[in-house]
Amino acid sequence: MKTVSLLGSTGSIGTQTLDVVEAFPDRFRVGVLAANRSWEALARQALKFRPDVVALGDPQFLPDLRQALIGSGIPIEAGEEGVLAVASRPEPDVVVSALVGVAGLKPTLAALQAGKPIALANKETLVVGGELVTGLARQKNCPLLPVDSEHSAIFQCLQGQPAGSLQRILLTASGGPFRLLPREELGAVTAEQALRHPTWSMGAKITIDSATLMNKGFEVLEAVHLFDVPADRIEVWVHPQSVIHSMVEFVDGSVLAQMGPPDMRTPIQYALGWPERLPRTWSALGLEACRHLTFEEPRTADFPCLSYAFEAGRIQGTMPAVLNAANEVAVARFLKHEIGFLDLPATIRACMDAHRAVSNPSLEDLEAADQEARERAGSLPAGIGGG
Ligand SMILES: NC(=O)c1ccc[n+]([C@@H]2O[C@H](COP(=O)([O-])OP(=O)(O)OC[C@H]3O[C@@H](n4cnc5c(N)ncnc54)[C@H](OP(=O)(O)O)[C@@H]3O)[C@@H](O)[C@H]2O)c1
Incomplete structure (x- = not known):
């Protein structure tokens, strides 16, 4: 029986991971469920799969989740710190990293630090922090098991x-x-x-x-x-x-x-x-x-x-972090109809052109590059890509 820690349980990969767990009740059980804001879905999953603990990234919805899980005896963690705490729990045999975007990087590093094998769906983690992640995985002798189909x-x-x-x-x-x-x-x-x-x-x-x-x-x-x-x-x-x-x-x-x-x-x-x-x-x-x-x-x-x-x-260095952050902001703006389809690559181009890459970056360097690109990408006007 493997205990599975599932970070990003309410998303597309998260819910399909629960389908797999449910299909093999003699092989897998859920140790951790973590999501960001989908407290209702998280509560439903928790009552069905009875994890050891759940975490909600956005603390704004903590009172709702508490109410929904009242009497269940399932402990709740909240905020970024809460997600990091559940990511590094000792019981799981494998941690499924299925958060979306660079938000997955720190929890994945926390799980590796705790010596856990990672089933990795969250590709942005490797795009941004590839060397940090693979270096820590080697040091801790933890396999990185790809979930991405390719x-x-x-x-x-x-x-x-x-x-x-x-x-x-x-x-x-x-x-x-x-x-x-x-x-x-x-x-x-x-x-x-x-x-x-x-x-x-x-x-x-x-x-x-x-x-x-x-x-x-x-x-x-x-x-x-x-x-x-x-x-x-x-x-x-x-x-x-x-x-x-x-x-x-x-x-x-x-x-x-x-x-x-x-x-x-x-x-x-x-x-x-x-x-x-x-x-x-x-x-x-x-x-x-x-x-x-x-x-x-x-x-x-x-x-x-x-x-x-x-x-x-x-x-390399901090440039992939800029590529990723500019893209995250541009995609969010595109989904809100603030910018057009051709503005997506144009935003990334503008942020990469403006960035001077730092080689062998630390986590702090990556965070600084991420922040710089987010600010620039968020302030670019619509229409820079033509259309
Ligand atoms: N979907 C696929 O078929 C597929 C295939 C290959 C690779 N991937 C990769 O897998 C990752 C997940 O993709 P997805 O399509 O499953 O995304 P998704 O449907 O948007 O789900 C993302 C999950 O992460 C949670 N989350 C996001 N930010 C968080 C935070 N700060 N703290 C805690 N939880 C957070 C979300 O919670 P809320 O629901 O509360 O927002 C949700 O459970 C991505 O990196 C993607 O590129 C996906």
Whole structure:
């Protein structure tokens, strides 16, 4: 029986992780549930899964959560400190890091500091603090088990392969909802259109990141850190069917691919069960889905966020933190209809151009770069990307 600590339990990854836990009651139990503001959903989950403790990031809703859990005997922590406290609890066997954005970095570091294996969904953690996180994971001898479907695919392809045999990573991308939209129409797309992903059902932020290809850029940086491979040995192939979740080329020219239906519960289950493979509970891959598998080059001229991520990856230091913070602010503004779709890459470009990267950054350096980029990104006028 593994005890699972679930940070970000009310989100898309969080709720699908609970589906996996529920499907294997003899294998998994919930130790920790943590969310930010969704106190009603958190209370429902807590009453159903009976964790040892829950945490709510935004203390404003603490009285509501207390009321909802009255008589349950489940302890409650609150605020950023509360989330950090539950992230570093001693009981869990694995901590699922499924917060969204850079908010996931400190709790992930806290869990590693406590010596916990991490099932990592929160890619921004590695984008921003890749060296800190992988360094601490090595020092504490804690595995980083990828939950992102592409990185789970690469991880699975690499199981049992000798060190030094990896030549290239072929990272697949669905291409997002605007893969075929002419460039001149991109300026007019709305948040509602961008939120309609063709193959995956996900949280709002990652869905917008998929539409701009920023998500794929983040995944390149995530792969650099997870698999210790330079960005110039990672290629992005657009594969609209989302059947092949990524491929690995070895030094002898052989290529292994991992395939499956687009269902995040499969990589979540693999990360929780690793190194075992648990029986299939979710839908199987059918022949029909595999009849026409196609690949295209990404349209980087029209979706420049992907190139900006490669650029930030080459510069390293604090630049990926700026890329991420500018993107977080721009996505939030886009979702509120404050800026247009083309302002998303333009905001990132402006923040990267204005930043002088610090190499080998400490957590404080990363926080300062994050803050600087957030202020700049928040003050840029709408329309800087044209439209
Ligand atoms: N969704 C997918 O299919 C998918 C696939 C691959 C990778 N990922 C990655 O997984 C991560 C989570 O994505 P998602 O789509 O599940 O996001 P989401 O649906 O927006 O959920 C985010 C979760 O994090 C919680 N949270 C956010 N900020 C917090 C804070 N400061 N303190 C405590 N809890 C906080 C949210 O709580 P509230 O509900 O209270 O706001 C929610 O439970 C992202 O990094 C994403 O890139 C997602």
